[in-house]
Amino acid sequence: MATLHTLTLTTLADSIKESASTLQSLLTQHQLPQPDFSPTGRKDWSDAQFVPAILTARSHLIDNAQTLLNLALGPTDILAAYAGSRMTEIEVLRTFNSLAVAEAVPIYGQISVPDLARKLGVKQVSAFEKQLRFAYLMGMFRQTDDGEVAHTALSAAIPESSAWIGLRLGKIFNQGAYEIADALRLGPGEGKTNIPCAIVDPKGLARTAYLQLEDEPDGKGMDRFSTAMKDLFNHHAGGSLLPFVHGFDWDSLGREATVVDIGGGNGHIEAGIADQVPGVNFVVQDRQSNEEPARQLIEANGLTGRVQFQAHDFFHPQPNLPDGRTPNAYLLIRVLQDWEDPDGVRIIKPLVPAMEKFGTKLWIMNRILPDVGELPNHSERLLRTLDLLVFTLSGGGERTAKDLDRMLKQADERLRITKITRPLNSLFSFIEIVLQ
Numbered sequence: 093m094a095t096l097h098t099l100t101l102t103t104l105a106d107s108i109k110e111s112a113s114t115l116q117s118l119l120t121q122h123q124l125p126q127p128d129f130s131p132t133g134r135k136d137w138s139d140a141q142f143v144p145a146i147l148t149a150r151s152h153l154i155d156n157a158q159t160l161l162n163l164a165l166g167p168t169d170i171l172a173a174y175a176g177s178r179m180t181e182i183e184v185l186r187t188f189n190s191l192a193v194a195e196a197v198p199i200y201g202q203i204s205v206p207d208l209a210r211k212l213g214v215k216q217v218s219a220f221e222k223q224l225r226f227a228y229l230m231g232m233f234r235q236t237d238d239g240e241v242a243h244t245a246l247s248a249a250i251p252e253s254s255a256w257i258g259l260r261l262g263k264i265f266n267q268g269a270y271e272i273a274d275a276l277r278l279g280p281g282e283g284k285t286n287i288p289c290a291i292v293d294p295k296g297l298a299r300t301a302y303l304q305l306e307d308e309p310d311g312k313g314m315d316r317f318s319t320a321m322k323d324l325f326n327h328h329a330g331g332s333l334l335p336f337v338h339g340f341d342w343d344s345l346g347r348e349a350t351v352v353d354i355g356g357g358n359g360h361i362e363a364g365i366a367d368q369v370p371g372v373n374f375v376v377q378d379r380q381s382n383e384e385p386a387r388q389l390i391e392a393n394g395l396t397g398r399v400q401f402q403a404h405d406f407f408h409p410q411p412n413l414p415d416g417r418t419p420n421a422y423l424l425i426r427v428l429q430d431w432e433d434p435d436g437v438r439i440i441k442p443l444v445p446a447m448e449k450f451g452t453k454l455w456i457m458n459r460i461l462p463d464v465g466e467l468p469n470h471s472e473r474l475l476r477t478l479d480l481l482v483f484t485l486s487g488g489g490e491r492t493a494k495d496l497d498r499m500l501k502q503a504d505e506r507l508r509i510t511k512i513t514r515p516l517n518s519l520f521s522f523i524e525i526v527l528q
């Protein structure tokens with residue numbers, strides 16, 4: 093029988109000490125701030141994205157610290173946390189995000205609990221205070237010496253992730269979770285009704301979570317979704333859009349190039365990178381429900397001359413682009429994971445005519461499932477979290493590079509992946525495809 097090798101507590105502690113020392117001295121050497129819990133402390137590691145040694149030491153530190161923690165806790169306490177305190181942590185975060193507590197606490201000062209409750213319109217003050225006490229235990233907000241509420245690094249970071257927290261912890265994204273076991277038992281091949289979220293579609297129409305979002309009573313479900321996609325991008329790209337700018341060879345497109353972002357949502361990526369890729373114009377294509385949010389975002393960023401929205405269903409042939417432009421590159425950013433292969437093929441096929449006629453490039457940005465041991469445990473967990481979530485929401489899932497290649501070939505035998513890169517602190521891979 094194969095034995096399971098467990099490192100001793102002190103071996104793990106020694107590794108942790110070693111990675112922590114390396115990390116600390118590398119940060120000093122590169123004149124980067126040390127991590128700390130103050131509200132204005134480091135939020136992410138985007139400032140270290142071009143120093144691989146820092147990111148590697150940090151990964152070792154996280155994975156070994158987690159292993160040590162698991163040993164110290166033991167299975168009973170770990171399970172007690174999954175079915176106990178961790179659920180409460182999620183509930184407190186969801187509640188505080190809905191109440192916008194982080195926005196109401198001054199970043200440099202403090203506020204009394206009754207004043208905070210008043211500001212938030214909270215009438216059950218003692219119940220609210222109990223939630224706060226739990227949040228303090230999470231390192232989210234802190235109680236000052238005189239009993240008031242102040243920010244920590246964790247609570248101060250909430251507003252920048254608020255849209256994603258709201259969506260991910262909200263009803264539409266969670267109701268399917270109760271149906272995963274049934275969906276797995278049902279198996280594939282029984283239509284869309286075997287998708288966890290579709291099983292519980294309140295209208296009984298077996299729609300994916302994305303389509304259910306369009307039903308939100310205030311009509312802003314898709315807008316919230318696109319804003320949440322921006323937060324999620326930051327989570328998975330190490331805190332900035334830089335990996336995206338460096339991920340593709342924008343210069344190769346030439347001057348005044350036109351890039352068509354298919355399924356581009358409200359154009360938040362263009363709003364974030366337009367300054368860094370001068371000379372590139374964008375057409376953002378997505379469902380009609382994204383038109384108004386996109387218009388507002390493009391205008392607010394002063395990009396009306398460079399970014400245009402075009403309502404388009406990506407299962408249909410590509411329409412003529414505005415102003416008779418020809419596409420230099422098609423982008424598919426976080427789109428294909430939502431669809432099973434036959435649908436993915438239907439998305440890619442309409443791109444082939446322009447690739448044939450104009451030499452249009454196809455650039456895909458997606459999470460790619462790694463081989464065993466390719467990523468640190470904590471990164472692979474984050475990546476596979478999305479893989480499983482996508483199955484619950486739409487029946488899709490992430491692919492390995494091989495899976496993607498196979499699907500591309502199903503769309504057209506001549507499609508060939510020429511390059512796949514993944515920046516060190518990014519969960520996204522950047523994939524360039526040509527038609528041979």
Ligand SMILES: C[S@@+](CC[C@H](N)C(=O)[O-])C[C@H]1O[C@@H](n2cnc3c(N)ncnc32)[C@H](O)[C@@H]1O
Binds near residue numbers: 357378426427430
């Ligand atoms: C996971 S989101 C990714 C959005 C954006 N590319 C990003 O990375 O933030 C998938 C996008 O596909 C769009 N979409 C879904 N079905 C579509 C369809 N039939 N035609 C066009 N866009 C569609 C959704 O509206 C959504 O904006």
